[in-house]
Amino acid sequence: MSAVVELPEPLDVIAVGAHPDDVEIACGGTLARLAEQGHKVGIIDLTDGEPTPNSPGPEARLEEARAAAAALGIHKRIVLQLSNRKLFDTYDNRLALAIELRRYRPKLVLGFGEKTPMASPDHWQAMQITDAAIFYARLTKWDDQFDNLPPHRIAAQLYYTLAFYSATPLGGAGHIISDISATLEKKLAAVRCYASQFAKEKAHVFDRVEAQARHMGEIAGFQAGELLVTPRTLGTRDLMGAIFGDVVVSPPSDAPM
Incomplete structure (x- = not known):
């Protein structure tokens, strides 16, 4: 009989x-x-992002990540010890993330939605790891693979994008512009926490991030926004509410396992 595992607040x-910095930018x-809005929000970084050219070391990068999380009001940040620059979609890496998803039991997971050509290949690997871990998190009769943490079914998944250099928006079953008019300054403050990544010669990144947010907001009639893509078509039982109000739209339930 498996020991009962004490779980933290979900x-x-x-x-x-x-x-660290991928999620803040995206x-x-x-x-x-x-x-x-009162939701409990967490970030999981698969690697510590080190080494990088201008960082003095992992501790400095982790301190930047902590400051960025505080700027956003994040409740929990976890940095897994997977390998930067050598991140691959392997069974062990899938398990490492799935264990945390079982531990913290989120309703919604956001992750990478595409390759980033001429940028880090870790991003594409992270997408595949995340997709797999969401599936692994719910599997029964396999608890011994996940530190005996019980299965957890994640209700919804969304993709985000870092594709600043493409004129074609991220594809998927549906596009959502998230209104960040009131939190754009928090986003920019969080990105600025990564001084080791955005030295003076990279200061244009802040203008690019803000311009992207302004553009996405304009598409949907907001002052600023972020593009999110759902891999499954969303449905609503309240059409007028979905169009004109702040209501939750739910993805279709999974077929029986």
Whole structure:
């Protein structure tokens, strides 16, 4: 008989990145808004992002990540000890993330939605690891593979994008613009916490992040926004509420296992 595992307070939302700063750039405004709305929000970085050219070392990068999480109002940040620059979609890496998803039991997981050509290949690997871990988190009769943590079914998944250099939006079953008009400054403050990554010669990154947010917001009639993509078509039982109000739209339930 398996020992009973004591579980921490669950998180409502977890965003997964390959490195500290991925999530802040892609969907930091959304996470800050969710936190302001009372949701418990977490970030899981698969690696510590080290080594990088201008960072003095892992501890400095972790301190930047802690400061960025505080700027967004994040409740929990976890940095897994997977290998930066050598991140691959392996069974062990899938398990490492699935264990945390079982431990913190989120309703929603956000993660990478595409390759980033001419940027880190870790991003594409992180997408595959996240997709697999979401599936692994719910599997029964396999608890011994997950530190005897019980299965957890994640209700919804969304993809985010870092594709600043593409004129084609991220594809998927549906597009959502998340309103970050009230949290854009928190997003920018969080990105600025990564001084080791964005030295003076990379200061244009802040303008690019803000411009992207302004553009996405304009598409949906907001001052600022972030693009999120659902891999499954969403449905609503309240059409007028979904169009004109703040209601929850739910994905179709999974078929029986």
